Amino acid sequence: MSASYSSARGAAREAASSQHYPQGALYVVATPIGNLADITLRALHVLELADVIACEDTRHTQQMLRAYGIDKSAGQLLAVHQHNESEAAQTVIDRLRQNLRVAYVSDAGTPGISDPGARLAAVTTQQGLRCIPLPGASSVTTLLSVAGIGGESADTSGFVFHGFLSSKSTERAHTIGVLAQEPRAVVLLEAPHRIEALAQALAVLGDRQLTLGRELTKQFEEIATMSAGQFSAWLQADANRLRGEFALVLHPAAIAAQGGDAVRILTLLMAELPLKSAVKLAAEITGQPRNALYEQALLLKKQD
Template structure:
């Protein structure tokens, strides 16, 4: 959530008008606007212009958004702020659709970052598009891409580590969370997670089972006390326990891609045997190839041989 420190954005508003006012802003359009994840100066000029121009601003929290707008010198009556959050999104979306049908321009912002990414907004966008009305995105800050860019993702030979999966928040219940982490153990690509301060230590303990897999932690990204560190998963609980401030703030985490070594055949067969106990042949072969780097065709032949050898004789 952005921190509304005292600052003057008068020059920024003027620059926003000069840079963006001449562009086309269609009516009957929902403008999906990214807002800062911590540092107010990360707002874009086009976002400032649109937030001044639209007929109304739909938002996750009207009080938070009013404070954000006023920090930029934008003063809107409370009646021009529409609450659209996870508890009323489906119903509130119909209000937005009705206003768009009257030709209004409406911006949507979440509390921080890009709407619809682990924040409300996706259902609103879906409803607007289903009604045949236009959605126009204004890109900007995102904790996901911010941390990915600072993590230095490097995988095995021939792989630049650039592929990643966005998982967001892990389940809150311990059993479901542990099961999700076991699934991550077989994911060869980087994985981006988000977490709140009151759950981060529990998540760290759950991730510790991933052993020497590296994890980059981003805490309070773009804010004054921003901290970015990379540790092995097994050391994650101790890292958080080493300082009381380390569990404060909002968190993004990147599970680094699995380092894939070239397999000599024996390891591929060992992993394949384990997977075949739980999975169909095709799924077991695919995962074994990703985990060990062994050729998929060779693993498939091995899987058929193992399955045939397990069949009872007549």
């Protein structure tokens, strides 16, 4: 495998070596979420250059490095994961104060995004040391790029990243109830052994649209859009759909779905009040975004 990337390493040195890479700095390096070809040239260069590579799983990282033909000894790899991040951060700080370059990678994707790394970055900056990001693969942005969501109004633009929901059914149901009121898109992550439970919990959202990505960037990548109420049936239709890591995007809720009777209430108020007053009062009654209600009011007025 390493021979396949020999030209990539050469290109990385040619493209990235002219940049300054200070010593005594922590390099937070995004790595592929499945497809090894998604590594960046700058990431390859920094991984070769690093004196120490802090990582979520040393065995996994060593395997990845060997695939790229990068040779690091076991002593150059330092385990920094969710169970030891606070303690291991001090070891990283010691290495940085020795004027070494330390690269940090999680098992896949961008560190600190539902992965270890956030505490390490925080401690590094708190100690007055440099923390340098190397952007790259992320399941969050990968799925968002094809989900086709675009805010129809200022209140529904953008997205909210939530990540993994609680494994406890009561807490998970409560969180979904809260997220149901969120007018923007919501990004969730889930592991294969919990995806059926998540699908059942999301069923309460009914017709709200959902785009899911399974095994993103890998050979059996699957991306599908459906209503939240259809998700369980979609999983059960093919046993292979229960395999692999999942990223999910709940689309912005349609105004009627957000508030149930929001449109009906708005219509009744418009019959008695000026448009702006009706929108203001409807927003207070239903809790729905005023901008979205105003756009709906304009549509209703055109239909008169």
